[in-house]
Amino acid sequence: MEQTVQRLSEQNSLINMCHMRWRGEPLPSDDDVKRIITLCRRLIFPGFFGDSEVSRYNIVYHVGLACEELQRLLTNQIMAGLCFRVSCGEELDLYEIEREASRKAEEFIKSLPDLRVMLSADVKATFLGDPAAESTEEVIFCYPGIKATCNYRIAHKLVELGVPVIPRMISEQAHGETGIDIHPGAVIGHSFTIDHGTGVVVGATAIIGNNVKLYQGVTLGARSFATDEGGNPIKGIPRHPIIGDNVVIYSNATVLGRITIGKNATIGGNLWVTEDVAEGEKLVQARPDNILRFKQ
Amino acid sequence: MEQTVQRLSEQNSLINMCHMRWRGEPLPSDDDVKRIITLCRRLIFPGFFGDSEVSRYNIVYHVGLACEELQRLLTNQIMAGLCFRVSCGEELDLYEIEREASRKAEEFIKSLPDLRVMLSADVKATFLGDPAAESTEEVIFCYPGIKATCNYRIAHKLVELGVPVIPRMISEQAHGETGIDIHPGAVIGHSFTIDHGTGVVVGATAIIGNNVKLYQGVTLGARSFATDEGGNPIKGIPRHPIIGDNVVIYSNATVLGRITIGKNATIGGNLWVTEDVAEGEKLVQARPDNILRFKQ
Amino acid sequence: MEQTVQRLSEQNSLINMCHMRWRGEPLPSDDDVKRIITLCRRLIFPGFFGDSEVSRYNIVYHVGLACEELQRLLTNQIMAGLCFRVSCGEELDLYEIEREASRKAEEFIKSLPDLRVMLSADVKATFLGDPAAESTEEVIFCYPGIKATCNYRIAHKLVELGVPVIPRMISEQAHGETGIDIHPGAVIGHSFTIDHGTGVVVGATAIIGNNVKLYQGVTLGARSFATDEGGNPIKGIPRHPIIGDNVVIYSNATVLGRITIGKNATIGGNLWVTEDVAEGEKLVQARPDNILRFKQ
Amino acid sequence: MEQTVQRLSEQNSLINMCHMRWRGEPLPSDDDVKRIITLCRRLIFPGFFGDSEVSRYNIVYHVGLACEELQRLLTNQIMAGLCFRVSCGEELDLYEIEREASRKAEEFIKSLPDLRVMLSADVKATFLGDPAAESTEEVIFCYPGIKATCNYRIAHKLVELGVPVIPRMISEQAHGETGIDIHPGAVIGHSFTIDHGTGVVVGATAIIGNNVKLYQGVTLGARSFATDEGGNPIKGIPRHPIIGDNVVIYSNATVLGRITIGKNATIGGNLWVTEDVAEGEKLVQARPDNILRFKQ
Amino acid sequence: MEQTVQRLSEQNSLINMCHMRWRGEPLPSDDDVKRIITLCRRLIFPGFFGDSEVSRYNIVYHVGLACEELQRLLTNQIMAGLCFRVSCGEELDLYEIEREASRKAEEFIKSLPDLRVMLSADVKATFLGDPAAESTEEVIFCYPGIKATCNYRIAHKLVELGVPVIPRMISEQAHGETGIDIHPGAVIGHSFTIDHGTGVVVGATAIIGNNVKLYQGVTLGARSFATDEGGNPIKGIPRHPIIGDNVVIYSNATVLGRITIGKNATIGGNLWVTEDVAEGEKLVQARPDNILRFKQ
């Protein structure tokens, strides 16, 4: 075994596979990110996620302490994200990075009341769009779509603030929890709804309007991507769909490429869509043609 | 930050977004629901889920204590569910609600031997239906389909007992754990099998016969739903399929609306089915017609 | 309740539903398997999964202790797996089984440097294949495909060493965590990539070449399976596809049966493929034919 | 073993040895009492006992939440104490008891600012009285005398509020932690100091003036106690010493019975005192008389 | 640092300072011993120590499971104790040792009902002997004397069964918890009482009759011990006092050597006793002679 230990510790074998710190900077931590998500959920939906003794009288204490803890953890993780991006040899001014991280964390916390307004609209739209939902409280408690959208809105805000890596970790935690994979770079309007949700994929450059509803298994993906002369993919080119207001996309439909789905359009289930859809158009699978029926 | 704390604590901004107690009633708790599921699994499958010292001699002690703890936790969560439903101004007779909750919990525990019989048939059907399964024990240990079906059967029993919210939380925990989303209101016969399972959706008013098998990604969904004059969805209308005995539905097929799939029918993978299928009929995708092949 | 306790403890009702030990052998334990996975991930990717204080100077200590703990836990769980397979009445020579388990655990640990080389290629391929990926470190931290592939490679090695049950538990933990279900019996070449991944299913006898890429929802499944005269499925018959080098299969495509997808082929999204595809061939959905468009 | 289980479960063998609930009342809980002590220490000495992120800006949130949690836990434990006292057959009006407990808990919390003033004087006196103490902060952090005095002052306040059992549990926790055993019924003035403290015993009816200092091993005990005709001790008779202001009692001295130690008196170490000591008197051991010295 | 790591790992520097296993035997574990004590306390005093949901109906399940767990843990720790004694080179038949340990654990569990009877008498005597005690329940909950006596009775039973080391660990846990240090080898009759208790020491060969009461700081010690020609102490020679029935020894008295304190005798506080005391005799400190009083 000693030999294996040596082989596993060799510097060469560790290239790109080992994550070390140069100068005492913090490291991205799944546990801290999980705690950050919990704190955000508690601040946005007080009383729902584990801090169940909230009352009219003590809510300010709960909110106050959660903000304090969030400021501290988030500063730390933003700092980790900022250092993560830096390549190995580069000098870091940790003190300056910490101040920048702290400012970004503050900015984020200031935006929480607006995030609550956005999520309130998402909850309301989900409740109105599902005959099985009995109350908005049930929606907040039980609907994976709300959890994934909440993580997305948190992560997207951090993207806007220029935070690397951490937003992706936040969206992956929702992906693991719900099977819904929304890239934090996507842009999504208000009153967004996802039903059931397992298998939903929303790509990094997708743009989604207001009042859009996606069912389980819907992909808003890229068709292909440009590569540079070295064969490496070119980053940052818009390659995912633009979805207009009030669009509904049914389960397992796949919408690919930088196409536009016009306002009020409807995409039927299981469809494969790679071209623009006009405003108000409705696409459904041509049923009889592609199914063979026979007696067993 | 003080200002943000104030904004996040304002009563107006909290409407529908905050969950408080009026009168000391318990609150639905994800942790307690998780524990309830663990206790049920241990009672139904002793020795498999973490209480691994079960022996012929001590099983009665394990079962006895688990029943006691289950009675206590379940009473509490049923009570939480019953209060959850009540609208804000209404008076609650907590003492009466507690007695009702306790009776329902007792009823539930009495049904556990029957739930074990049902799940025993599910396990056996899964084992017989999968060449990769090496033993029924492996099925219980490793198959997400069994975990999801177990949660469903627990949750459905609670629906029958008139418990609000808690059943939905139970099925969402299976959804998060397995990617299988079975609404607790669905009615499912014995010897039910789900293979792989990620992405399966079974809607609230679906009715499934005996000995049915679903593969990953199968949706038994609604086509659309009626709305009242206010545009709100009308609750409780049957809108999901009825599946006959011995039906097999292959991966990623979508079956929508209050249609009937007759006994012994087979639905091929990736199909989109919105009309009745007769007994014994077999539907498969018309392969050559809708695929373009070309050399790259 | 006493009556229910009695019913739940009756030997007859427990047949096939209860897991007991005969002679002090260890039992398969989800918690131990989880810890084994964590240790393997830390040994393969030091510094990424929770042991974040790794440095050039202490890595050998981290690796040394993790190997020690892995040897102990893995011996124990392999032993549990070996006993699991044994039918009830059979005599066990626990001492001999423990020695065999210890040898297999040692073999496994010896293979860790090779597993790191394999996973290094998977990470690199994932990074090169996704324009949204910003660094290989982000890929290791955040990509569920890497987590699932890592679990698969661990589990497959154990299958090669003849360990029952435990590999399946390892792959199911990745399934629960990522929605990606790769059977540990499958054979997969180097530089394997899964994007997004929710809903991917790779069957027990599938063979996948080098440099293959799968998108979310892809199934490599069986069409049907042979049964013996008793109606039980015959185990071990090859029934899943063979995928050539450099093949790409887009989201939600279903490839079924012991067919061969030739080198460099491309399978479009949502396709249903049950026949061989030639080398270099490209299959896409015939778009216009099966979609009805109309104005709403 | 089954037989032993039976014997240990027999009702007769359990008389006075088993603690059960009749009607859903809470039970005294060491863990809850420990938490109550921690909360009180945090409220009295913010920032010292584990809530180390206290700042000028967030102290009100820390204090607010700690008060809320204290109110809840203390109500519960006071209720447990009130029910504990009740003999077995008696009827309990749990609702009324809960209201009484809640009122007492509120009273207690209202007294916390005064308790802080008292303990502030104790800290100052300890600092001035010990040349080894480097700061008042060190005193709060490290001196067992302060911990024991803090628990005593909490427990005594609860005695004044008529709470049974719980005060004794609080003082026993300090006894276990520090070796200092102060009965919560004792009456102790301000600026009280205990140095080192192990073995100190202060009896239930002791009365201690202001600015008193005790060293390790000092006992303020009873000489004997009256018994009734049945031979049972008569409760509540004053039987411990009265200690005047500014008295110092050195290590391992034993002061017994309802005697009075006058103001400004000093009791030397290891003395056995069972008679009154006048104001300003100083008692020391007559050294040469009772020691034999010889060469070994 | 690397150099220090080397020095701390050198075999020579580890002689007598490092505890390793030769052959897979268990090691004594403070945590397991703590759990064993908790289980014993729960079996002897159901409902008092953390298993507070005990009721008339479920007590048999609580007792049953606690016995099972105790059997397992105790077998393991007894085995550890038996191996501990063995010198380094010696061969161990672990299988035989395990059987022996299991038999001893069984014997111990069989004696639990008698231990409860003994402790019931101790509790009653403590209640009757302390005017400050309000109920026997308070005595069980709060009196350190009962905790220490309980640990002693458990440890002594294990000494009688020939278990090495573990009894001493059990008594040291009480010592740490209560400041009362009773060697498990001592012999103590029924209705034993310790008041306050901090600093009490009862030596390994002490013999204590029935109905004896000790106050805090009492030492029943050895005067000196014989050494062999090598200067090493000779083990096992009786060197501690014999205390008759109904003896009371007041606080901080020191009783040394193999002397006899006759029945019904009373030893006053702070006394130093090294010679026999007759039946019924009462010793008190000659007060006036050895105290100097003067005005300050």
Next chain:
Amino acid sequence: MEQTVQRLSEQNSLINMCHMRWRGEPLPSDDDVKRIITLCRRLIFPGFFGDSEVSRYNIVYHVGLACEELQRLLTNQIMAGLCFRVSCGEELDLYEIEREASRKAEEFIKSLPDLRVMLSADVKATFLGDPAAESTEEVIFCYPGIKATCNYRIAHKLVELGVPVIPRMISEQAHGETGIDIHPGAVIGHSFTIDHGTGVVVGATAIIGNNVKLYQGVTLGARSFATDEGGNPIKGIPRHPIIGDNVVIYSNATVLGRITIGKNATIGGNLWVTEDVAEGEKLVQARPDNILRFKQ
């Protein structure tokens, strides 16, 4: 309650009672100090304190990681100690303080092999001095004297390195655990033994030679202390005894003031000694004179 929250948060009421940070420096933490003690114990006595899988082959990994963790935690707590001393208004150069703390932590770790040598002698002396001790391993496992001496030697080393506060926290943890209170400033030679130990007090300026043995309840204290004109005690004046080599002091003896107990002297139990004792002298209590005996 809101009012109480306000009162408890008022800046004035918090003077000297609240511990806040000015500039992000670490705070002394009981939990971190506890972990530091555990790591030191593991490094000095590998295999005894919770890391029970130590073997000849992996010891270097255990030692290496423990040193790493110790370096990190100790740097942090030393930094906390250094900042603790600083008065409120003063400027802190945190970066410089961290470097100083890191150097001190390194120095401390370098001294661990010597601490092991010292403690090895303490263990051996304890074993030889107690007929009840069955092995040196039992001494390390079970003897509170060794635990307290170990904490003392750790804390004293830190005092030598000029670390404030933390040494005192380390010795107080031993005090709470064992009832033995050794000030970290005391100077203690090799082969030091404490038997039973509860109530032992060793003052800050005491000097103890080699091969000294103390029994329970022994105080090496100060008689009185000088005060300055303001009545405050003058710090740092030698005021505790000097104990020569090979001295034995029996239980509950009190030795006070800057006196000298000569080599090879013996002090009997319960004595009160305030004057020098010559080399080789033996002091015992004059027994018959101060005890009254009478028949009851």
